[in-house]
Amino acid sequence: MAGVAIENWKEMIRDPKIECMSRDEMSALQSERLVKQVKNVYEHVEFYRKKMDELGVEPGDIKGIEDINKLPFTTKEDLRDNYPFGLLAVPQDKIARVQGTSGTTGKLTLASYTQKDVDVWGECVARGLVMAGLTSADRIHVCYGYGLFTGGMGLDLGAKALGAMAIPMSSGNTKRQLMCMEDFGATAFGCTPSYALYLAEAAQEAGIVDRLQIKASINGAEPWTDEMRKKIESILHINSFDIYGLCEITGPGVAMDCIHHKGLHVYEDYFYPEILNPADQSACADGETGELVFTTLAKEGMPLIRYRTKDLTSIEHGTCECGRTLPRIQKFTGRTDDMKVIRGVNVFPTQVETALLSMGGGVAPHYMLIVDRENNLDVLTVMVEVDEKYFSDEIRKLDELKSKVGAVLKQALGVSVRVKLVEPKTIQRSEGKAKRVIDNREL
Amino acid sequence: MGVSNTIQQLSVFLENREGRLDEVLKVLAGNDVNIVALSLADTSDYGMLRMVVSDPHKGRLALKEAGITAMLTDVVALRVPHATGSLSEAMHQIVEGEVNVEYMYAFANGSDAAAVLKSDDPARVIDILKGSGFSVYSADEAYRANQ
Numbered sequence: 001m002a003g004v005a006i007e008n009w010k011e012m013i014r015d016p017k018i019e020c021m022s023r024d025e026m027s028a029l030q031s032e033r034l035v036k037q038v039k040n041v042y043e044h045v046e047f048y049r050k051k052m053d054e055l056g057v058e059p060g061d062i063k064g065i066e067d068i069n070k071l072p073f074t075t076k077e078d079l080r081d082n083y084p085f086g087l088l089a090v091p092q093d094k095i096a097r098v099q100g101t102s103g104t105t106g107k108l109t110l111a112s113y114t115q116k117d118v119d120v121w122g123e124c125v126a127r128g129l130v131m132a133g134l135t136s137a138d139r140i141h142v143c144y145g146y147g148l149f150t151g152g153m154g155l156d157l158g159a160k161a162l163g164a165m166a167i168p169m170s171s172g173n174t175k176r177q178l179m180c181m182e183d184f185g186a187t188a189f190g191c192t193p194s195y196a197l198y199l200a201e202a203a204q205e206a207g208i209v210d211r212l213q214i215k216a217s218i219n220g221a222e223p224w225t226d227e228m229r230k231k232i233e234s235i236l237h238i239n240s241f242d243i244y245g246l247c248e249i250t251g252p253g254v255a256m257d258c259i260h261h262k263g264l265h266v267y268e269d270y271f272y273p274e275i276l277n278p279a280d281q282s283a284c285a286d287g288e289t290g291e292l293v294f295t296t297l298a299k300e301g302m303p304l305i306r307y308r309t310k311d312l313t314s315i316e317h318g319t320c321e322c323g324r325t326l327p328r329i330q331k332f333t334g335r336t337d338d339m340k341v342i343r344g345v346n347v348f349p350t351q352v353e354t355a356l357l358s359m360g361g362g363v364a365p366h367y368m369l370i371v372d373r374e375n376n377l378d379v380l381t382v383m384v385e386v387d388e389k390y391f392s393d394e395i396r397k398l399d400e401l402k403s404k405v406g407a408v409l410k411q412a413l414g415v416s417v418r419v420k421l422v423e424p425k426t427i428q429r430s431e432g433k434a435k436r437v438i439d440n441r442e443l
Numbered sequence: 444m445g446v447s448n449t450i451q452q453l454s455v456f457l458e459n460r461e462g463r464l465d466e467v468l469k470v471l472a473g474n475d476v477n478i479v480a481l482s483l484a485d486t487s488d489y490g491m492l493r494m495v496v497s498d499p500h501k502g503r504l505a506l507k508e509a510g511i512t513a514m515l516t517d518v519v520a521l522r523v524p525h526a527t528g529s530l531s532e533a534m535h536q537i538v539e540g541e542v543n544v545e546y547m548y549a550f551a552n553g554s555d556a557a558a559v560l561k562s563d564d565p566a567r568v569i570d571i572l573k574g575s576g577f578s579v580y581s582a583d584e585a586y587r588a589n590q
Contacts, residue, residue: 386456386512393454393516393561394545395484395491402488420488422458423512 003215003237004133009259011322014130014162018269019324023317026325030272031064033297038062038071041303044089047082048072048305065272068295069283074307076109079248084110087302095301100148101247101346108148111247112301118157120298124253124267125158125243131258131265131322132216132241134188136163141186141214143195144221144344145171150251151221151344155190158253171195174202182208188216190243192344193224193232197376200235209236218243220252221344222378223332225442226261242331248307249294255329260321263328270298273329274306275315278336289314291336292329310336338437340371342378345415349436352382355412362390362401366427373441381418382409388424449517449565450585451499456512457490467492467511474505479588480559482548493548495520495559497586517565520580521572523549523556530558533577537562540571552580552588 013019021029039059041048051072052058061070078087085092096115100108113121134140140159144151152170159166167184169177171191177199181189191199196219203209214236219229220243229240244264245252254271255264266273275290276283284290292309312334317327340347352367368383384405392398398421406419428435457463464483471478477497484491496502499515506513523530530549537544537560545561557580562568569579580588 388512391456391512391514393452393491393493393514395486396545398456398489398491399486422489423456425510426458 003233003239004259006259009133011259012130012133012135013323014127016323018267019127019265019326021269021325023325026268027065029269030297031066033269034065034068034272034295035059035062037295037297037299037303038305040089041305045087045303047078047087068272068274068306071295071305073281073293074304076248076308076310079109080107083107085112087304088112089303090114090300097153098148099150099153099247099251101150109248111250113250114300117250117299117301119161120270121154121250121253122157122161124250124270125154126161127267128218128241128243128253128256129158129162129164129188131256132188132218133239133259134162134164134216138162138187139165139167139185141167141169141177141181141184141189143169143171143177143189143191143199144252149344150245150247151190151192154245154250154252155218174199178203178206178208181214182211185213187213188218189214190218192222193219193228193240193242194222194343194373194376194378196232196240197228197235200232201376204235212236214238216241218256220244220256222341225331229261244329246309248304249296250299254294257328258320258322258324262320263316263330265320265324265326265328266315268326270296272297273315273327275313275329278312284314286316286318287314289333292332308336310339312336340369340437340439342371342380342413342415345413347380347413347415351412352409352436355408356384356405358412359405359408361387363387363405363421364424367436368427369437371437371439371441378441379418380413380415381420383420383422383427385424385427386421391424448519448569448579448581450495450520450559450580450582451515452518452559452561453494453496453499453502453506454514454516455492455494455506457492459485459487459489464490464492466509467506470505470509470511471496471502474501476502476505479586480548480550480557482546482559484546493546493559493561495550495585495588499586516561519560519562519565519568519572520585521558521560522552522578522580523558525555533558533572533575536571536575536577537568540567542567542571550588557585557588 042059094114095112097113100110142155146152156166217240232240242257243252245254255266257264272295274293277290292311294307296303311332313329364385370381372379402419409417479495481494503513542562547560549558
């Protein structure tokens, strides 16, 4: 019950020295960090040493941030090939924690953090919390999942860095979430935007909106629209903010939008963003859409050089109305691959194929994914063809097959799916690039 | 061709989409396959159409050509005299014989009725029924029922 209209908003900035730094000063800081980081990875990470040797680039060739385009790229496949600890730049005993996300082939994408990396992560999230108008006096209800997924831990670390109170709810059980939110007097909450809207509507239905003390929500890990934000804001009378991150880089806290919602401010002192033309990887000008690529300038555990996120967006470097000079990336317009984010979980269609093949019969490895949003929650339906050999006139047997497929897919994707059995040979066969996903969510 | 004791049911998997049942019936009609009896089971996702037809093989091939998944299933068609309690008695014998019945449907056949039974062991069902004084329709009888 404490949403603030923009005209009454008092902007707070946690680290004005960094967040409002002039372009020249920021470039100097980035240059200094990049030079050091490149030397570090060349000396300590075999993968980068080899890649740089192949390109004929030596650490000494990198004199400043403007030389970044001489450096090799890193892809999700590289992370997979070096899974789990092949890209560490420090001895393993320096690793304080790992976090992960689903990968393309059933294996996780794992990120390793030193204690300093964990502290930087918390600091970046804390900057975002302050951007959302929060202080050490606030109580932050975290209904992101805790675990390998970075959402829960990220917000928790941010609350800790800020000195605020964290309420580690984790996800699920909406009734209990609302009860605790009310009883503990939470003043802010963090979760995926779709769950935020679901919670908001549940609170409204239960008639408890007036009893909540929430003033802000921090929502990310899946794409959402301005309309969705406004809906959450108007139901709960709060201000909602978009937080972005990926575990490879650090987790939530790579970028966040301010009250002006003119794009997400990237914490470029730690995570250097490039927007590159997907066709030839040349740099895009401000406002031009391309692939977002990050270099972790100060990461110790698993530094990444020019990591290709495959997210498509554009960037603006002008000073924001909030006073920050941190560049802003726009909401994503798509991906260079076919990854989908379902309830905060990254899902690749090829994972479905791999899982179906692993069943060793029963269904054909032809499938169609349909993503819908029902009651503000993502629903993934997987259409699979019944193998002619396994076709049965007994519904019990077909239902058993359906449950088995459902269990295998849930295991592989980390998200529950609805299985719909369809007749053999009715799903379009791939001729070149078949369309495997229909996304009915209006994002 | 000897008298076969089990009969072949034509089973068709039907996705829940508009006009699918109509399509199936049209294909069968167009190929002169007469439907003697049918049962349609529905689930939230799909339907299962089970039929006794005049020529199950021909029916299956015709459907296959039309891109419709169909299979032949061995079932037993029990002759049920029109007397109260006769089906109950037959079922009692099957239960005693410890055979599991997956599903059943019935149709009138002249002065009697036919109960089509799907079990995990059709041969045993026939033995049990015949052993307790019931009769089963041969394939030829079933496929030409009421004609």
